[in-house]
Amino acid sequence: MTVVNALVQGILLGGLFALFACGLSLMFGVMDVINLAHGDVAVAAVYLAVVLIPASHIPAIWIFVLVVPVFMVGGYILQRLLIQQSLDSGAITTLLVTFGLSVVLENGLLEAFTANSQSLNIGSLVSGSFQISNQIYIPYLSLIILGAALVALTALEIFLARSRTGRMVRALADDRETAQLMGANYRHLFGVAAGLAFGTVALAGLALGMYTSVSPTTGPSYLLYGFAAVVIGGLGSLWGTLAGGMVLGVASTLGALVDPDFGSMLPYLVFLAVLAFRPRGLFPKKAAL
């Protein structure tokens, strides 16, 4: 029974990992940018919420209504002003620039908010749960986070599959030059993709801030989880990323059954195994032309 419980909790946790990782997958899939500041962006979203919640009198659980749009616009602007410049001067430069951005964000947050950890206070919701059998309790918050992750991933998938802009973003990911020949302004569309990536990671950050506490320096450790989820799922596939997140979640709860420390190690062993035996991930994207 404890194993079933661990599976259920792992799947619930997987939603958070997937939400965190989908922006990473999107930016890499569309413009080959590995955003090393991804984790710090999530942490920054928590700190923005910490500032905004008392000022706006919005209940903490609804604060994403304000924070996510700010990060979407911020992502677009950052892409146009900074990341695009580094893309133009070569792939390695984007690594250096986003690493720099990560350092700046971490130290900026340390300077402004000290090293104390912060969490978002959502009142009784944090401990509320319902029981589905003797030993299996489902926390409301985990269910809400999984629901938010599913809604965000589905919305992203529909946007990419059905909308004019989304179709053009996919065309750009396939072949940037030809997309330009068909009228794509790639700088603008890369900005749109970055805006979506920053929006989803801000949402993931808020979920993280409600689930546990974060400090200015915790970003990079979540970045690692994000990478693992993307690679396990298969690059460039959103549903693969969801599956990757769930695999990570289940691995960490199952591992924790054996030993709490093993719970943080097993996901990386799975990651290593996938890299060794299925280097293209569990659900690789179909090969391009």
Added chain:
Amino acid sequence: MSSLLEVRDLTVCHGQLEAVRGVNLSVTSGEVLGIIGANGAGKSTLLRTIAGLHRPSAGNIVFDGVDITRMPPDRRVSAGIVLVPEGRRLFGSLNVEENLLVGCYRARTGPWTMDRVFGLFPWMVTRRRQPASQLSGGEQQAVAISRALLANPRLLMLDEPSLGLAPLPLQRIYAVLPELVSSGLGVLLVEQDVRHAMRVAARVECLLEGRQTLAGAPADLDFQQIEAAYFGIARSNGS
């Protein structure tokens, strides 16, 4: 008739190499201008520069009386210049219909609609959901040309449409050209295969190492002239 596209003294460099050297040409509406030349003569570079993918180091490109030399490629599509790139370059993870819809992204108003394309190539209707990567070469070329037509261009540039195609699909592709031209479209056709270009073009220009070596109507040019201009035989004999 005033010309649709006017290229003046165009020079394009790839690093140290001058790929196109001082080329002048013009295309009017309803005309096919063929550009022939061997591999590496600068034909593709010329088309890609007109489409906006390369910056010329000297010279001007004037489209419909407006200097577009510095205009970004996506704005040239809205202005009415569309290039069907060499090797067709369909979006492999998109299906046939989505590839066509990409052509509609910055389409001008004009005669070309999805229905008209489906009328031209009826097989696309039943195979619209098929990934573009599963099509044969000829089918891919048909989709690539349709995708370009859906943008309702005023100048259509075709880069080596015959490359890698079997004779029959190739005939089908070339059979479409007269209809396009009669609707007032200007066509700039690059071909390595001289016979195709000579058959459909009103005038041909020959490029050799980036320079124009010959120009004229196909009827006025004889085989020896073309051979000399194409391979530069006359020059190497003279030196």
